[in-house]
Amino acid sequence: xxxxxxxxxxxxxxxxxxxxxxxxxxxxxxxxxxxxxxxxxxxxxxxxxxxxxxxxxxxxxxxxxxxxxxxxxxxxxxxxxxxxxxxxxxxxxxxxxxxxxxxxxxxxxxxxxxxxxxxxxxxxxxxxxxxxxxxxxxxxxxxxxxxxxxxxxxxxxxxxxxxxxxxxxxxxxxxxxxxxxxxxxxxxxxxxxxxxxxxxxxxxxxxxxxxxxxxxxxxxxxxxxxxxxxxxxxxxxxxxxxxxxxxxxxxxxxxxxxxxxxxxxxxxx
Amino acid sequence: xxxxxxxxxxxxxxxxxxxxxxxxxxxxxxxxxxxxxxxxxxxxxxxxxxxxxxxxxxxxxxxxxxxxxxxxxxxxxxxxxxxxxxxxxxxxxxxxxxxxxxxxxxxxxxxxxxxxxxxxxxxxxxxxxxxxxxxxxxxxxxxxxxxxxxxxxxxxxxxxxxxxxxxxxxxxxxxxxxxxxxxxxxxxxxxxxxxxxxxxxxxxxxxxxxxxxxxxxxxxxxxxxxxxxxxxxxxxxxxxxxxxxxxxxxxxxxxxxxxxxxxxxxxxxxxxxxxx
Numbered sequence: 001x002x003x004x005x006x007x008x009x010x011x012x013x014x015x016x017x018x019x020x021x022x023x024x025x026x027x028x029x030x031x032x033x034x035x036x037x038x039x040x041x042x043x044x045x046x047x048x049x050x051x052x053x054x055x056x057x058x059x060x061x062x063x064x065x066x067x068x069x070x071x072x073x074x075x076x077x078x079x080x081x082x083x084x085x086x087x088x089x090x091x092x093x094x095x096x097x098x099x100x101x102x103x104x105x106x107x108x109x110x111x112x113x114x115x116x117x118x119x120x121x122x123x124x125x126x127x128x129x130x131x132x133x134x135x136x137x138x139x140x141x142x143x144x145x146x147x148x149x150x151x152x153x154x155x156x157x158x159x160x161x162x163x164x165x166x167x168x169x170x171x172x173x174x175x176x177x178x179x180x181x182x183x184x185x186x187x188x189x190x191x192x193x194x195x196x197x198x199x200x201x202x203x204x205x206x207x208x209x210x211x212x213x214x215x216x217x218x219x220x221x222x223x224x225x226x227x228x229x230x231x232x233x234x235x236x237x238x239x240x241x242x243x244x245x246x247x248x249x250x251x252x253x254x255x256x257x258x259x260x261x262x263x264x265x266x267x268x269x
Numbered sequence: 270x271x272x273x274x275x276x277x278x279x280x281x282x283x284x285x286x287x288x289x290x291x292x293x294x295x296x297x298x299x300x301x302x303x304x305x306x307x308x309x310x311x312x313x314x315x316x317x318x319x320x321x322x323x324x325x326x327x328x329x330x331x332x333x334x335x336x337x338x339x340x341x342x343x344x345x346x347x348x349x350x351x352x353x354x355x356x357x358x359x360x361x362x363x364x365x366x367x368x369x370x371x372x373x374x375x376x377x378x379x380x381x382x383x384x385x386x387x388x389x390x391x392x393x394x395x396x397x398x399x400x401x402x403x404x405x406x407x408x409x410x411x412x413x414x415x416x417x418x419x420x421x422x423x424x425x426x427x428x429x430x431x432x433x434x435x436x437x438x439x440x441x442x443x444x445x446x447x448x449x450x451x452x453x454x455x456x457x458x459x460x461x462x463x464x465x466x467x468x469x470x471x472x473x474x475x476x477x478x479x480x481x482x483x484x485x486x487x488x489x490x491x492x493x494x495x496x497x498x499x500x501x502x503x504x505x506x507x508x509x510x511x512x513x514x515x516x517x518x519x520x521x522x523x524x525x526x527x528x529x530x531x532x533x534x535x536x537x538x539x540x541x542x543x544x545x
Contacts, residue, residue, distance in 0.1 A: 064288065067281065067284055067285060067288065068285075070281050072278050072281035072282045072285055073278070073282055074282055074285060074286065075285060076532075077289060078285040078286065078288060078289040079532060080525075080528075080529055080532065081288070081289035081290075081292045081293045082288065082289070082292050083525070083528045083529075083532065084292055084293055084296055084521075084525060085292060086528070087474065087521060087524040087525045087527075087528045088296065088478075088517075088521045088524070088525075089477070089478035089480065089496050089520065089521070089524075090478065090480065091478075091480045091496050091497075091499065091500065092496070092499065092517040092520065092521060093295070095499070095500065095503065095513060095517070096295055096296070096298075096299050096514070096517070097295065099298075099299075099302070099510055099514075100295055100298060105310060105311060107295075107298050140295075143292075144292075203480070203481045204480050204481070208500075225393070226392070226481075229392075229393050230485065240393050241393050241394070244391075244393055244394075
């Protein structure tokens, strides 16, 4: 727990550029943080990043889990393939996508132009596309874990409830909506909450894919914090710690709000 | 088999293969580019297959002293931190699974909360901590951090598994003259082997792939682990994409093998962990 305490202490302290402790300053770092011009953009980016990545990931994972739960020849191989982005370190995948997205030599533009679908796009250099490109990679790397948690959830559903639904004459879609989804609830909850936390705190993807762009225009809280502490002209550990605390509060808030909404829905049903 | 069923199977297989291809495609691009000479990466229009296959890239990477020292750091950090995490998690998980004590649920909740404090949020605090301890740029700093972070997950998985082992087995062993510790070592641990292996592999993979703490704490070239050292192949000044990819493949392969080994346990392990 020591680093967490140290984080809180640092957020109310001042440090010189070389990291020398210069005494407590109370709430000053938080007031300065609120005054940072970049803050509204960074918070908005973070929310968009989290909501888009978690939302899209969960929806796609539901479909994938259903597919991988069915039995067909070669399922084992498909399951292995789905693990690959999970196994590869995030930084490697992020670097790889920098290359795939590359304007001149990237595979993506190559495929798009070969199929005559679009003109080449500077995915990571264009303000309009960089966020979407990062979100796509975020979803890609979050899918394996989410899918596996949901698969685990599907495995706990006993076969006889399906049998019962079939005897009652339910269609496939009806069965899915009124039998599978409700029973999948706990797994879905775990998958969403863990994803929420991971994606909020995810660093390497935004850090690497947004590397070329100056300023804080496309940063999320964690990369912003890192830049403030170690990279930018500010080099301000106290201020960065304040960002860290704010981030933690946001994560907790998001998890609590999510849990509340889900409980509320349960009460309705 | 009815024709309808056969159609369904074929459709599922087709969908499955498409999904598999989608997930693996970027890494296939990576492998192919790792086999190209540098100049071919800058060919326009780009080609997927190398014109001149150059497996020597892998040799270049393996001979590179930077990669070698990074590999050494990564292996040491991942192995030692995994051993520490599992060694600490077994008694903690066993105790919480078998005994009710004051603060037990608080302890378990705290274990979960530590998951929320991801390394990224804590990196500033961690840096100050190790700075004061004089451990910046030592493997010890990375080992301690990784062991601490993976401990929570290991405790969580192992606790669920220990709780599912019937107590009567231990009691029987004690009747037969085993001490408590003896019962734990001779009866419980062998039964819990799948869970322990799963927890250990997860801890190893997490430590192997850890990036941000290493990026912050390991600033000397010869102390960086693979994840950080890799990025030095492509910077604003040098762009050895083919070497970066060759090194990446070498870093990924052991993890995929480990994952393939635990794949059968993956689903049951996560089920156990998600049920309280």
